[in-house]
Amino acid sequence: NKQTNNETLFVQLISFLLSLPQYQDKDTSLELLKAKIFADVQNLDPSLIGSLAAHPELQAQFFQQVGEVLVFNQQKFNSILYHKEFLTPSFTQYPNRIGLTTNHQQTYLSHTQEVVLTWPFKDCVLESGQAREKKAGKEVFFNQILAHQPISKLLSPKVFTNAKRYSTQGVQENLTHLEPDDNLIIKGNNLLVLTSLVSRFKNKIKCIYIDPPYNTGSDSFNYNDNFNHATWLTFMKNRLEIAKELLAHNGVIFVNLSDKEAHYCKVLMDEIFGERNFVADIIWHSTKSITNLALISNAHTHTLTYFKNKDYYVNNRQEFRIPESGEGFANPDNDPRGPWKADPFQVGGYGPNQQYDIVNPNTGVVYKPAPGNSWKNDYKRFQELMADKRIVFGLDGRAGPLRKRFLYEAKERGRVVNTIWDDVATTTKGTLHLKELFGVSPFKNPKPEQLIKKILELTTNPGDIVLDFFLGSGTTATAAHKMGRRYIGIEQIDDIAQIAIARLEKVIAGEQGGISQELAWQGGGSFVYCELKDHAADLVQQVAQASTKNILTLAKSIFNDYRVKARIEAEKLQKKIEAFATQSFKQQQEFLLSLLEKNELYINYEDLDDEENAISDIDKAFNRDFYQ
Numbered sequence: 001n002k003q004t005n006n007e008t009l010f011v012q013l014i015s016f017l018l019s020l021p022q023y024q025d026k027d028t029s030l031e032l033l034k035a036k037i038f039a040d041v042q043n044l045d046p047s048l049i050g051s052l053a054a055h056p057e058l059q060a061q062f063f064q065q066v067g068e069v070l071v072f073n074q075q076k077f078n079s080i081l082y083h084k085e086f087l088t089p090s091f092t093q094y095p096n097r098i099g100l101t102t103n104h105q106q107t108y109l110s111h112t113q114e115v116v117l118t119w120p121f122k123d124c125v126l127e128s129g130q131a132r133e134k135k136a137g138k139e140v141f142f143n144q145i146l147a148h149q150p151i152s153k154l155l156s157p158k159v160f161t162n163a164k165r166y167s168t169q170g171v172q173e174n175l176t177h178l179e180p181d182d183n184l185i186i187k188g189n190n191l192l193v194l195t196s197l198v199s200r201f202k203n204k205i206k207c208i209y210i211d212p213p214y215n216t217g218s219d220s221f222n223y224n225d226n227f228n229h230a231t232w233l234t235f236m237k238n239r240l241e242i243a244k245e246l247l248a249h250n251g252v253i254f255v256n257l258s259d260k261e262a263h264y265c266k267v268l269m270d271e272i273f274g275e276r277n278f279v280a281d282i283i284w285h286s287t288k289s290i291t292n293l294a295l296i297s298n299a300h301t302h303t304l305t306y307f308k309n310k311d312y313y314v315n316n317r318q319e320f321r322i323p324e325s326g327e328g329f330a331n332p333d334n335d336p337r338g339p340w341k342a343d344p345f346q347v348g349g350y351g352p353n354q355q356y357d358i359v360n361p362n363t364g365v366v367y368k369p370a371p372g373n374s375w376k377n378d379y380k381r382f383q384e385l386m387a388d389k390r391i392v393f394g395l396d397g398r399a400g401p402l403r404k405r406f407l408y409e410a411k412e413r414g415r416v417v418n419t420i421w422d423d424v425a426t427t428t429k430g431t432l433h434l435k436e437l438f439g440v441s442p443f444k445n446p447k448p449e450q451l452i453k454k455i456l457e458l459t460t461n462p463g464d465i466v467l468d469f470f471l472g473s474g475t476t477a478t479a480a481h482k483m484g485r486r487y488i489g490i491e492q493i494d495d496i497a498q499i500a501i502a503r504l505e506k507v508i509a510g511e512q513g514g515i516s517q518e519l520a521w522q523g524g525g526s527f528v529y530c531e532l533k534d535h536a537a538d539l540v541q542q543v544a545q546a547s548t549k550n551i552l553t554l555a556k557s558i559f560n561d562y563r564v565k566a567r568i569e570a571e572k573l574q575k576k577i578e579a580f581a582t583q584s585f586k587q588q589q590e591f592l593l594s595l596l597e598k599n600e601l602y603i604n605y606e607d608l609d610d611e612e613n614a615i616s617d618i619d620k621a622f623n624r625d626f627y628q
Contacts, residue, residue, distance in 0.1 A: 009061060009080065010080060012057060012058070013058065013080055014032070016051075016052075016055060016058060017032055017037060018032065020048075020051060022036070022047070023036060023037055034081075037081065038081060041074065041077055041078065041081065044072070044074070049072055052072070052077075053070055053072075061076070062076055062077050153604065154192075155191075155192070155195040156195070156604050156605070156606065157195065157196045157198075157199060157604065157605040157606075157627060158188070158192055158193075158195075158196045158532050158533070158602045158603065158604060158605060159532070159533040159602070159603040159604065159605055159607075159608055159613075159615060159619065159623055160186070160196075160530040160531065160532065160533065160619070160622060160623055160626060161530065161531060161532075161533040161615075161616075161619045162529075162530060162531050162619075163175035163176075163528060163529070163530040163618075163619075163622045164528070164529050164530075165182075165526055165527070165528050165529075166501070166504065166505055166508065166526060166527055166528075166529065167508065167525070167526035168508055168509075168523065168524060168525075168526075174618045175528060175530075175618075175622055176618055176621035176622050176625065177621065177622065177625040178528060178622075178625055178626060181463070181486060182486075182526070182527070182528045183477070183480075183481065183486055183487050183488070183525070183526070183527035183528065184487070184488045184489070184527065184528055184529075184530070185471070185474075185477065185488075185489045185491070185497070185500060185501060185504070185527055185528070185529045185530075186488070186489070186490050186491075186529075186530055186531065186532075187490075187491055187492065187494065187497040187529070187530075187531035187532070188490070188492055188531050188532030188602070189492050189532065189537075189602075190239065190469040190470065190490045190491075190492055191238055191239055191242075192532060192602060193469070193490045193532065194239060194242040194243065194246070194469055194490070195242055196532075196605075197246060197488065198242065198245055198246065199627055200626060200627065201246050201465070201467075201488070202245055202246060203245075203246070203247070203248055203249065204246070204248055204465055205243075205246045205247050205248060205251055205465050205466070205467045205488075206247075206248050206250070206251050206252070206459060206460050206464035206465055206466065207251065207252055207253075207254070207455065207456060207459045207460050207464065207465075207466045207467070208243055208246070208247065208251070208252075208253040208254065208466075208467045208468070208469075209253075209254045209256070209452065209455055209466065209467075209468050209476050210243075210253075210254070210255055210256065210468055210469060210470045211256040211447060211468075211470055211472065212236065212255070212256075212257070212470050213470070232261060233264060233265075233268060236265060236268060237268060237272070239469065240253075240255075240268070240269065240272050240273075241272055243467075243469070244272055244273060244308065246467065247308040248308065249308060249309050249312060250307075250308065250309060250312045250313070250316075250319070251307075251308040252279070252305065252306070252307055252308070252320075252458075252459045253273070253305070253306050253308075254282075254303050254304070254305050254455055255269070255303065255304045255305075256284075256301055256302070256303045256447075257301065257302045257303075257304065258298075258301060258302070259298070259302060262281070262302035262304065265304060266278075266281070266304055269304055269306055273306040273307075273308070276310055277306050277307045277308065277309070277310045278304075278305075278306055279305040279306060279307055279310075280305050280419050281302050281303070281304055281305070281419065282302070282303040282305055282419050282421055283300050283301075283302065283303075283419055283420050283421065284300060284301050284303060284421045284424070284451065285299060285300055285420070285421065285422035285426065286299065286300055286301045286426055286427050286445070287299050287426050287427055287428065287445070288426055288428070289428075303421075318413060318414055320458060320459065321413070321414025321415055321416055321417070321458065322414060322415050322417055322454060322457045322458050323411065323414060323415070323457055324407070324410040324411045324413075324414060324415045325415075326339065326407055326410075326411075328341050329341050329407045329410070332395060333392075335389070335404070335406075337406050337408070338406055338407055338408055339406070339407040340404040340405060340406045340407065341404075341405050341407075341410070342392055342394075342395075342402035342403070342404060342405075343402060343403050343404075343405050344376075344402065344403075345375055345376050345391070345400075345401040345402055345403045346369055346370065346373050346374070346375060346376070346400075346401075347373065347374055347375070347376050348372070348373055348374075349372070349373065349374060350372055350373070350374060351374040351378075353378045353379075354369070354374035354375045354376070354377065354378055355368075355369060355374060355375070356375065356379045356382070358375070358382070358400075358401050360393045360397075360398070360399075360400070360401075361393075362393060362397040362398060363393075363397075363398050367400045367401060375401075376403065385403065389404075390403055390404045391403060391404070392404060417454075417458060421451075421454070424448065424450045424451050424453075424454050425448035425449075425450040425451065426448065427445040427446060427447065427448065429448040429450065430445070430446035430447050430448035430449075430475065431443075431445070431446060433446075433448065433449070433513045433514050434446055434473060434503075436513050437503060437506055437511065437513060438499075438502075442473065442496075442499050443472060443473045446472070446473050446475060447475045447476075448475070448514065449475055449478060449479040449482070449513075449514030449515045450514070450515060451475075452475055452476050452479035452480070453479050453483065453515050456479060456480060456483055456485055457483075460485055462483070462484035462485060463484070463485070463486060464485055464486065465485070465486045465487065465488065466480045466485050466486065466487045466488070467487070467488045467489075467490075468487070468488075468489050468490070469489075469490040470490075470491075471489035471490055471491040471496070471497070471500050472491065472496060472500070473496070473499055473500060473503065474489060474499065474500030474501075474503045474504060476489065477489040477500060477504060477527070478503055478504060478507050478514065479514070479515060481504065481507050481508075481525055481527070482507060482514075482515055482516060482519055482521045483515075483519065487527075501529060504527055507521075507523070507525075508523055508524065508525055508526065509523050510522050510523025510524075511523075530622070532602045533602060533603045533613075533615070533619070534601075534602060534603075535563070535600050535601060535602055535603045535613070536563045536596055536600055536601050537601040537602060539558060539561065539563070539592075539596055540593065540596060540601060542554055542558075543558075543589055543592045543593055544589075546589065546592075548585050551585060551588050551589070552580075552581065554592070555577075555580055555588065555592060558592055558595065559577055563596070563600070564595045564596070576591070576595075603615070605623060605627055608620055608623055608624075
């Protein structure tokens, strides 16, 4: 029968593909590099097509003789590739386990010194389907579906809608253009928003700070924080690759993580940004409370920090420093040059020109560098410093030599930061700030503005652009707003986006929490809000939020939706409908998602003038201005 024939053809094709070395998994030789097969079929790779044509039985199945020419039936071949047995267990060219593998052959570390982090679905795109706060269940990912389609359409610029400007004058609706210095808050899937930003902001973002959902298995976060390693790493990879495009040549990215995923992400970011561009793993003392039920109470987070171009900062070190606060500076001898701090005059390392005796003029005691150490300067420079009254011998004049460092000099140079940040506020401060604003804290462990302030002082100047594509409660945006930085915030969960907007409105009105008082913040400024224009994403959310009680009703609605009926022949759709009721709930959800064209969840900018999309003249004007 037909089913038996199809199964025989499937087995025959798998056996044939396994015989071709270019499609064999080098580690097992029994698994196929399926993404490569799909790519070669879509690109009509001459080697693959020629091999198929040379196989008599497969030629009869997939080719048609037209005159003297054999024509490849690509559609029929694709129908076999879409077979569920072919797609299982994952649609990816990488082995289905996490490990360090070579970049080119996908073989493991034991075979070569060149490494790249590999995991299931690494060559896929994970769009992430969440759109409501605290949605039950796991994230909706389309990795197996998207991987076998060209993703250029999915990742092409999208249409924005509902643009409005918030300022001290209120809300200006029906916005048709952006000012050069406008701040942006954008609601929508952050992967798709990021790709839409590239044409306007490529190589222009000075600082990126993100606090992504961690892979903890906990549902206590407003993001469903329960990705497994494979999906979480790919989720991050897709976004970090675009983030790198957006960073300026002297840009810096900070990724805040728990120790659950920080070490995996470190290897991933080494791959994307280059190991040389790694700056530090900053340890922020995020909480002072003790969890008595824990074996060790976790009191910190990791912030992986990377330069876009480390060479720039090697040559411009002063640009990666925070302002000198003046703490610890004093003027006990009334030096006319102002407050100073005494720094050690002895340094580590042996320098032959920096070995000499120093006599304390007050006590006559002779000082020499400790074994293996040196004085900071040679003897000639030491004499100049003595004449300039920059060498002191302790506060009472009876100790070893120290060198004055004046406050005005320190402010010019800035202060180098270390990797332990225990001098900024904790999440408790962030929680109290939100409670002051809203009566309750909508978030667990929100970041305080003081943390973002330190990051922005370290990396940016007024007018530089800051990006946060996991905006959350909006702390990055509010701190940037108060500090005179431009900012772009992206948030895909509607309830959370509204919190960030409300918080920024309070900032514009002059709220006095967070860093407001130390900056003498009095209010002002503006930002523009817009969102991705939905086409079929609403259907995805309905499926994701469905239950066994309403799945059949939802299915009938989707079966009759024009966005589905236009893509599937009526006869085939009817057969699918008849089989639907016999499937498990999970199968029903997967089937309904399979009916949707994933490249058409949102409207592409290239389709701006398509009458079927019914885009208003106001939205058209805004988008043309945005993408000009």
